[in-house]
Amino acid sequence: ITLAASSMISIRAAIHGDSTAVAIALLTTIGLTFVLWITFRRATRYADIPSGIIIREIDAPRLFSCLERICLKLRVRPMRRVLLTEEFNAAITTVPRFAGVAGARTYLEIGLPLLHATAPEHFDAILAHEIGHLSGRLNRFSSWLYSWNLKWKSLAENEDDFIVAPFARWYSRRTGEISHALLESLELEADRLAREAVGRRTRTESLILTEIRGRMLNRVFYPSLRESMTREPRPPEDFHTRLKDFLSRPLDPLLAAGHLREALAEQPEPRSTHPTLRQKLESLGVIGSEVADEFGLLPPSPRTTAAQYFLDTREQELVWLLSASWKHRITDLWMSEYRDAMLRESVLYDLRRKDEHQNLTDAELWRMARLAEEFQGRREAFGLFLRYLESHRDEPRANFAFGRILMEENEESGIPYLEFAMEADPFLITEGCSLVCRYLYRNDLHNAATPYERRASKAALRLTDAIDERRHVSWNTALLPHNLSRAQHAALLGKLGDVDELERAWLARIDVRNFPDKPAFLMIARPVAGLGLNAEDCMRLAEWIDMEDHCLVIPCEGIAMHILSSRISRLAGGCLYRRGEPLSLSETH
Numbered sequence: 039i040t041l042a043a044s045s046m047i048s049i050r051a052a053i054h055g056d057s058t059a060v061a062i063a064l065l066t067t068i069g070l071t072f073v074l075w076i077t078f079r080r081a082t083r084y085a086d087i088p089s090g091i092i093i094r095e096i097d098a099p100r101l102f103s104c105l106e107r108i109c110l111k112l113r114v115r116p117m118r119r120v121l122l123t124e125e126f127n128a129a130i131t132t133v134p135r136f137a138g139v140a141g142a143r144t145y146l147e148i149g150l151p152l153l154h155a156t157a158p159e160h161f162d163a164i165l166a167h168e169i170g171h172l173s174g175r176l177n178r179f180s181s182w183l184y185s186w187n188l189k190w191k192s193l194a195e196n197e198d199d200f201i202v203a204p205f206a207r208w209y210s211r212r213t214g215e216i217s218h219a220l221l222e223s224l225e226l227e228a229d230r231l232a233r234e235a236v237g238r239r240t241r242t243e244s245l246i247l248t249e250i251r252g253r254m255l256n257r258v259f260y261p262s263l264r265e266s267m268t269r270e271p272r273p274p275e276d277f278h279t280r281l282k283d284f285l286s287r288p289l290d291p292l293l294a295a296g297h298l299r300e301a302l303a304e305q306p307e308p309r310s311t312h313p314t315l316r317q318k319l320e321s322l323g324v325i326g327s328e329v330a331d332e333f334g335l336l337p338p339s340p341r342t343t344a345a346q347y348f349l350d351t352r353e354q355e356l357v358w359l360l361s362a363s364w365k366h367r368i369t370d371l372w373m374s375e376y377r378d379a380m381l382r383e384s385v386l387y388d389l390r391r392k393d394e395h396q397n398l399t400d401a402e403l404w405r406m407a408r409l410a411e412e413f414q415g416r417r418e419a420f421g422l423f424l425r426y427l428e429s430h431r432d433e434p435r436a437n438f439a440f441g442r443i444l445m446e447e448n449e450e451s452g453i454p455y456l457e458f459a460m461e462a463d464p465f466l467i468t469e470g471c472s473l474v475c476r477y478l479y480r481n482d483l484h485n486a487a488t489p490y491e492r493r494a495s496k497a498a499l500r501l502t503d504a505i506d507e508r509r510h511v512s513w514n515t516a517l518l519p520h521n522l523s524r525a526q527h528a529a530l531l532g533k534l535g536d537v538d539e540l541e542r543a544w545l546a547r548i549d550v551r552n553f554p555d556k557p558a559f560l561m562i563a564r565p566v567a568g569l570g571l572n573a574e575d576c577m578r579l580a581e582w583i584d585m586e587d588h589c590l591v592i593p594c595e596g597i598a599m600h601i602l603s604s605r606i607s608r609l610a611g612g613c614l615y616r617r618g619e620p621l622s623l624s625e626t627h
Contacts, residue, residue, distance in 0.1 A: 087145075088121055088123070088131045088145050088147055089121070089123070090121030090122050090123040090147060091121065091122040091123075091356060091359060091360070092119075092120070092121060092122075093120040093121065093122050093148075097349075097352055098120075098348050098349055098350070098352070100347060100348050100350070101120070101348040101349070102120075104162055104165065104348070105117045105120075105146070105165065105169075108162065108165055108166050108169055108235055109169060111166075111234070111235045112166070112169055112170055112172075112173040112231055112235060113173055114169050114172045114173055115172075117144070117146045117169065119143060119144065119145045119146065120145075120146045120148060121145055121146070121147050121148070122148055122149075122150055122356060122360070123147050123148065123149050123150070124149065124150065124151070124278070124360055124363075124364060125147070125149040125151070125152075126149050126151040126152050126155070126251070126252060126255055127147070127149045127152060128146075128147065128148050128149060128152055128164050128165065128168050129146075129147045129168065130144060130145070130146060130147075130168050130169070130171055130172060131144070131145045131147060132144050132145075144172065146165075146168065146169075150278065150345065150356065150357070150360055151255075151278075151281055151282075151285055152164065152248070152344075153343065153344040153345035153348065153349070154281070154282045154285040154286055154343055154344075154345045155247070155248065155251040155285040155286075155343075156244065156247060156248065156340070156343065156344045157340030157342070157343065157344060158340075158342065158343075158344045158347040158348065159236065159240050160240060160243055160244035160247060160248075160340075160344070161244070161344035161348070162235075162236050162240070163232050163235075163236045163240050163241040163243075163244040163245075164232075164244055164248070166231065166232035166235040166236055166241075167228050167229055167231075167232040167241075168228075170227070170228035170229075170231035170232055170235075171224070171228050173228075173231055207506070207510055222312075222313055225312055225313055225318075226313055226317070226318065226321040229241065229245075229318055229321055229322060230321060230322070233322055238322055238323065238324070241322060242319060242322055242324050245315060245318055245319065246298060246315070249297070249298070249301045249315050250289065250294050250297045250298060250301075251285060253297045253300070253301070254284075254293075254297065255284075255285075258284075259281065259284050267372055267375040267376060267379065268375070268376065268379035268383075268412070268413070269379075270376070271373065271376050272369070272372065272373065272376075273364075273365050273368050273369055273372040274365075275361065275365060276361055277361050277364050277365065278357045278358075278360045278361040278364065279357055279361065282345070282357060286343055288339040289339060296479060296480060299479050299484070300475070300476065300479050301314075301315040301316075302315060302316050302319075303316075303475070303479065303484060303487060303491065304316070304491070305491045305492065305494065305495040306495070307495075307498055371574060374574065378578060382409055382412070382413075383409070383413055385405070385409060386406060386409040386410060386413060389402055389405065389406040389409070390406070393406065400426070400429070400430070401529070401584075403422065403425060403426050404426055404436075405584070406422055407419050407422035407423045407425075407426055407439070408439075410422055411423075411443075416443045416446060416447070417447075419443070420440075420443050423436065423439050423440045423443065424440065427440050432462075434458070434459040434462040434463040434466060435459070435463075437455040437456070437458045437459040437462075438455070438456060438459035438460075438463075438466050438470065440452070440455050441453070441454070441455030441456035441458075441459065441470075441473075442456070442473055445473045445474065445476070445477050446473075448477065448480065448481075450477070452473075452477075453474055453477075456470040456473060456474060457470075463556070464497060464500075464501065464504075464553055464556070465501065465504070465505075465553070465556065465588075467493065467494060467497040467501065468494050468497060468498060468501060471490040471491070471493055471494035472494065474487070474490050475487045475490050475491060475494075478490075500552055500553075503551075503552050504550065504552035504553050504556075507548070507550055507551065507552060507558075508548060508550060508558040508588050508590060509590060511548065511560055511590065511592065511602070512598055513597070513598040513599075513601040513602055515548065515549075515560070515602070516548070516549035517546040517547065517548060517549060517560065517602075517605060517606060517609065518546065518547045518548075518549050518609070519546065519547065519609045519610040519611055519612070520545045520546055520547045520559060520609075520611055520612075520614075521547065521611075522545075522611070527611075530545075530583060530585070530614070531614070531615060533582060533583045533584075534583065534614070534615045535615075536582075537579065537582065538566075539565050539566060539569050539571070539575075540563055540564075540565060540566070540579075540615070540617065541564045541565055541566045541567070541616075541617050542563075542564040542594070542613075542615060542616050542617070543561055543562065543563050543564070543614045543615040544561065544562045544594075544602075544603045544606040544607060544612050544613060544614060545559060545560070545561050545606070545611070545612065545614040546559070546560050546606045546609055546612055547559055547560075548560050548590075556587065556588070557587045557588075558587065558588045558589070558590070559585060559587060559588065559589040559590070560589075560590050560592070560602075560606075561579075561580075561583075561589055561590070561591045561592070561614070562591075562592055562593075562594050562599055562602060562603045562606065563576065563579060563591055563592070563593055563594060564593070564594040564603075565593070566617070570593070570595075571593035571595075572593075575593075576591040576592060576593060577591070579591045
């Protein structure tokens with residue numbers, strides 16, 4: 039409408055011979071046309087073409103035969119574009135052609151770890167669920183709404199797009215709130231279609247097994263991999279072979295039963311469109327508490343994995359290919375993490391030496407406790423956290439760290455410390471309740487966990503909004519002066535001066551609506567000429583400066599960040615740091 043109006047103004051001005059008005063109207067028309075074209079191109083892009091190894095029918099004939107059978111049952115066109123990925127997941131991705139005018143291409147993404155973790159019949163059930171989203175037996179409006187929601191979520195995650203991303207975040211949140219129940223029912227309906235395709239028992243077992251294996255990956259395998267990054271200078275050559283061995287080994291019945299109990303006790307997340315395990319089992323006609331009675335607590339470990347059955351002779355070749363791809367992608371990050379770990383370990387050594395001869399400052403003692411937990415284990419750090427807590431009884435993070443270690447050691451005495459921390463800092467409620475619930479599950483105190491589950495569920499919605507407004511900023515984000523004390527300002531300048539890659543830094547406080555008594559800061563960092571700052575560098579910088587309150591560090595790249603840095607410069611104390619020209623507190627203020 040605005041474009042049409044500006045065009046009419048330019049025509050009208052041309053008729054009356056007003057050259058200045060004609061020029062202004064024409065420039066406005068051209069600018070609006072450009073903005074509308076950019077916005078249209080970005081808004082009609084669903085997602086980038088997914089990455090992965092292309093699997094052809096000649097490579098895995100059993101897989102394509104299975105897909106054809108499931109597609110026929112669910113009345114879906116045969117899937118011809120199949121990609122093998124590194125994720126513990128399976129998904130359908132739709133990529134439109136020419137902004138959707140010429141239809142779309144549909145890709146089926148299959149994670150190799152998921153193939154290693156499941157039996158062939160269980161993987162059939164997973165495929166049936168994913169293909170069920172495309173079934174003509176589902177409500178067409180629901181299917182369209184599902185795709186539409188995914189598109190706007192992908193746009194909202196693009197932090198570099200300062201034109202569309204802010205609107206996409208607002209729009210996807212609002213559409214998610216309105217269509218939440220419908221999208222959740224779509225997931226459950228896809229599960230019911232999978233049950234019809236492969237049987238209720240098979241679908242139930244596949245849900246239970248993938249839930250347990252996923253939790254074991256997140257709590258055992260990936261933490262041990264993270265620890266390896268601090269011990270070994272280079273990533274392993276055989277990552278996917280190790281992952282395959284981990285996922286293929288038989289389940290420990292006691293550990294698996296504990297994971298299953300946790301999953302069945304979980305409460306639904308307020309804005310998640312994915313139902314909990316209990317909701318899925320109930321929709322299949324299996325009440326969560328009756329899983330053990332009807333099917334046995336755990337399905338037996340498969341003699342033949344889905345990877346062995348579907349990929350056959352190509353399995354080992356694909357494991358090597360994905361391992362090589364993973365190593366190539368992760369090497370720079372791994373080596374950077376290793377160097378940082380060596381630096382942190384040397385800091386720990388220096389702090390230990392200093393602690394033998396003189397008293398540490400509060401900040402040094404806290405840092406030594408955290409580093410000791412990272413490199414020497416929580417038992418070694420226990421005494422250091424206790425020392426810090428003795429002089430900081432009212433500090434939420436100290437109580438939380440001490441209570442967390444007690445909970446991980448299966449000590450009930452940690453609960454009061456977590457309770458105090460959660461009362462003082464609402465951002466600790468979700469993690470604190472999770473720690474308490476895990477302790478209660480391990481000790482078969484399920485009824486006692488219910489209040490904590492409800493408390494976490496109640497706090498989750500507001501916490502999600504609070505975290506979103508602290509993590510996502512744009513050129514028009516509301517900002518305030520940081521108001522740091524002289525001591526805080528001096529300590530921060532000292533830490534920034536130790537970062538060789540940093541040229542300039544700006545700092546402001548984000549004007550937050552949720553929990554305004556818990557301030558959040560924004561730091562825009564500009565690296566020295568010839569260097570760049572990626573997301574990992576910014577995370578390490580935020581960890582290094584270690585502000586007590588949340589601080590989001592963003593590189594000064596792109597138009598939006600340059601606009602933000604210019605706005606912060608006009609705030610009191612906004613120009614925080616400039617290499618070679620240290621600014622005093624009076625100068626910055």
